């Protein structure tokens with residue numbers, strides 16, 4: 001007997017590959033924003049403490065510059081999280097709804113944790129702008145954000161463990177529990193946290209290029225970004241190895257025999273190496289180099305893209321072994337609706353690209369946090 005709830009009798013209104021593609025593309029953007037936010041917040045907090053201990057104006061200035069940008073990054077985290085959530089529900093609803101109900105108390109709490117952390121980021125930015133200490137609200141925001149990410153990892157690992165669903169429901173029908181018995185969970189969660197350092201590092205290297213050539217914070221941001229990218233990538237690689245080792249042998253074997261997944265795995269390794277080298281180059285450079293910063297940003301983006309593909313492989317292969325084949329759905333494509341959707345999607349993406357361009361070209365405002 002299948003452990004999954006019955007499939008929705010209404011067929012899918014668009015080809016499955018299109019849902020998958022849109023899911024993965026939007027999830028890459030969500031994950032990129034999440035990692036920039038977590039890494040940025042940790043680095044900014046560390047800098048704000050170190051700046052006062054060492055009386056370093058560069059550290060204080062860099063910490064304020066990051067804190068000032070974090071509420072905007074959070075807006076991207078939230079808005080870019082909604083599309084993959086909708087596509088994931090269409091594709092994996094039977095598994096995802098079940099796991100969400102099983103950890104319902106924690107899952108619902110995400111809304112309140114999110115509001116609290118968003119407020120904490122705004123509050124921290126305001127204090128940094130008025131040159132006041134923001135360690136306490138910043139730490140509180142970080143704690144809430146890390147809790148949210150842990151709850152997400154719990155749900156995404158529980159949705160592929162149908163074998164434990166019944167016993168978990170019996171243990172807590174109210175949903176006051178987490179997927180704590182899963183050996184893959186800790187390293188998977190740590191993997192995403194470690195990945196925040198290369199993402200934030202690349203963003204700092206790009207930010208350094210936008211500073212005046214004479215500004216002492218410019219080379220500092222480049223070196224800090226380089227260290228963060230290089231050291232973070234080493235940590236991430238260790239967590240990646242541990243996460244993959246915790247997967248069943250047939251899942252790992254399945255990844256290596258599928259050309260798409262195998263290419264993604266090799267792309268991950270190649271981009272991790274480029275990110276490490278670009279990070280070391282940035283960390284040891286005297287003046288910011290556009291080539292190093294762009295290479296590291298591109299490597300981080302492709303590294304996140306390959307992470308998303310491998311994560312997708314782990315989910316599909318694990319679910320298939322449990323009797324849930326995501327590709328086995330009835331599809332009746334409504335092409336006119338698909339057409340309208342795609343036009344709106346491309347239009348929205350173009351509008352966002354235009355707005356980012358406007359921000360990039362905007363006249364620089366003098367920022368003073370030290």
Ligand code: HEM
Nearest residue numbers: 034077078081082084085088145148149152153156188192
């Ligand atoms: C502070 C806020 C947030 C953080 C730190 C965060 C972090 C994460 C992390 C770490 C994952 C990967 C979990 C894993 O695979 O183990 C994830 C997945 C996901 N997040 Fe977020 N997230 C945040 C907010 C949101 C919001 C507001 C939404 C939607 C409204 C969202 C939608 C998603 C979706 C849909 C996935 C999984 C996609 C899939 O499996 O198909 N996230 N998030």
